[in-house]
Amino acid sequence: MNGGSHLCRRSIYYVSSLLTTAKVMLAIVFYLLSLLVFSSAHATETDSYSVKRNIYKLARYAFAANQLSAYQDFKSQLRDYPLYPYLLYSELRKRLAMASDDEIEDFLTAYSDLPVSGQLRGAWLRQLIEQDRWSKFLSVYDDRSDTDMRCYNTRAQIRAGQEKEVLQEAKLLWLSGRSQPKTCDRLFEWMQDTGVLTSELIWQRIYLAMENDDLGLARFLARKLNENDRQLMSLWEKVHTQPLLNLEAAELVEDSVRNRTIVSDGIRRLALTDLDRAHSIWNRISKRYAYSAQLHDRLDHDLALSAAFRNHPLAETWLSALPDDAHDEDTRRWRAHLALRNSDWRALLTSIELLDQDERLRDKWRYWQARALLETDESAQAKPLLDTLAKERSYYGFLAADITRAPYSMNNTPLTRDAERLGRINALSAVTRAHELYRVGQIWEARTEWNLLTSQMDNQDIQTAALLAGQWGWHDNAISTVAKTMSYDDLELRFPLAYKEQVITAANSQSVDSGWVYAVIRRESAFAADARSPAGAVGLMQLLPTTATQVARNNKLPAPGLKDLLDAKQNIVLGSGYLRYLLDRYNDAQVLATAAYNAGPGRVTRWLPERGSLPADQWIDTIPFKETRQYVRAVMEYSTVYEWKLGKKTTRLSERLRPVRAALDG
DSSP: OHHHHHHHHHHHHHHHHHHHTTOHHHHHHHHHHHHHHHHHHHOOOSOTTHHHHHHHHHHHHHHHTTOHHHHHHHHHTOTTSTTHHHHHHHHHHHTGGGSOHHHHHHHHHHTTTSHHHHHHHHHHHHHHHHTTOHHHHHHHOOOOOOHHHHHHHHHHHHHTTOHHHHHHHHHHHHOOSSOOOGGGHHHHHHHHHTTOSOHHHHHHHHHHHHHTTOHHHHHHHHTTSOHHHHHHHHHHHHHHHSHHHHTTOGGGOSOOHHHHHHHHHHHHHHHHHOHHHHHHHHHHHGGGSOOOHHHHHHHHHHHHHHHHHTTOTTHHHHHHHSOGGGOOHHHHHHHHHHHHHTTOHHHHHHHHHHSOHHHHTSHHHHHHHHHHHHHTTOHHHHHHHHHHHTTSSSHHHHHHHHHHTOOOOOOOOOOOOOHHHHHHHHTSHHHHHHHHHHHTTOHHHHHHHHHHHHTTSOHHHHHHHHHHHHHHTOHHHHHHHHHTTTOOOOHHHHSOOTTHHHHHHHHHHHTOOHHHHHHHHHHHTTTOTTOBOTTOOBTTTTBOHHHHHHHHHHTTOOOOOHHHHTSHHHHHHHHHHHHHHHHHHTTTOHHHHHHHHHHOHHHHHHHSOSSSEEOHHHHHTTOSOHHHHHHHHHHHHHHHHHHHHTTOOOOOHHHHOOOEEOGGGO
16 A cells, blocks of 8 residues: 555656656656556555556656656666566667677677567667677677678678678579668679679579569669660560560560560560460460470460459460460369359369369368259269268358258367466466566567567467467467467357457447458457558558548548557447448448458459359359458358357358349349
């Protein structure tokens, strides 16, 4: 009691001092946190870190505000708190330029098991470069993988007279189809000055750049070539950007390795916009060049696959024309997809038989083999396939159960809760740090600790760690952790009912299925409220800010900011609103709405049948984008699981999967 009161008074004192420095907002934060500390001191909970957790937060705020007296006072109370080293790291990182080598090395030795030690070493390495201390750099360098540091290391080795050790690494760094950091410029200059950088190496990198469609890099590299080669590169650029106009240029008539490369690149580029002409021109001019059979067949292979991907009318013809040794699992799989798309059931059976055994035994192809057998009046052969598949908890298992009228099999098998193992894992210092980092909101640092720890565990320990994460409510981490062990049957762990009140309220307000909302959350973010995608989607339901703004406008809600999208409740409200919008757009076709949530409404409209209708299971498995095919199947499966978990009557997939009609049919 007295300790808590003393802490509260002391925190209020720091608040008043902050007010004198005009840091009003921070003072408010300090005040609120002081109240938290005070209440924690009076709490009866068994959490031994509850008080110090809040002191740690205060310490971080004080440090950020440069209130060093307050910071030191808070810090002095945290010496036995698991996150104390993180405060030391922050201090050392801030004054790194003034710290001695011994002090830095002492920290790296004392806390070598902490991920922040690697971060500190990286910052120290950069500082040593700025200080021109290359010898020390070499002694500190730890073979890290980022390109910047690899280039700096080669420079340090060159300065130390270790040129022979540099050669292989220098070539590896050079041979990239992307622009390398400026830190590599000195290395590449050394390669040129010493004759290591031959014209052949330059051409090899140009090939890589052109494969990546990086014309800027290719142009830059061409400056290092002789006049004839620069002219050839100029011709390649014309063919690459305007293949139809330049593929049959007079300069390309001569048969040479580089001309063959330019021609094949031009054909691939033309195929992106005019597949028929690309195929026609290739058939006509390929005979002029001495392509190896392997290279010739490879381009035929790529054109045929492109045709299959776009549902070109001649796709099957082009695929069938490939010689046997030009076929691979992609072409065999796409022949099966084409047969499925065209409802050619006998061809589908033949195509499935041609798949590799591992591929053929996947749920997908077992299901379609059974469906094809049913369509060809061979139900006796289909029955054992369907009966076996119907026992599985999966998208195809549920579809098979619909055909056989069997109950759905959830196969919920919780992981073994071994008390001794749980206690041992929970007592690990890295687990404690990860838990505390999670509790104080340092999620990135928590994940970093966790990932380093679990990378060194065996399967049983990883499963136990996943159980702990689930107990803490760290659901996204529990899901990703248990997945590392290929253990998929603990449905409490893998399909949590987090944010239950918010999900049900939002779903009901939009008249959408709460199980479906849960399934989208599970697939989009696995319950990571702070999730952000490279495309800019944010939060639990991975909403693009533009989409969220439009949904808010449609629902007469305030325009959301980034902070709003990272708030679980608001994200669920807006995500559910977007699902409602998509359902309305697609006449309550949940399959189409789900596909549009992933790929966008424009693409889904283009993927609709040209006429008539197609069974939804066929339409889903012939969606051109693999990511969207997988996404729709997963959301349909997860919706079923979540209905079961919510105790609702299970909607059969056959009810969710309404036939997909042509756009003109509505």
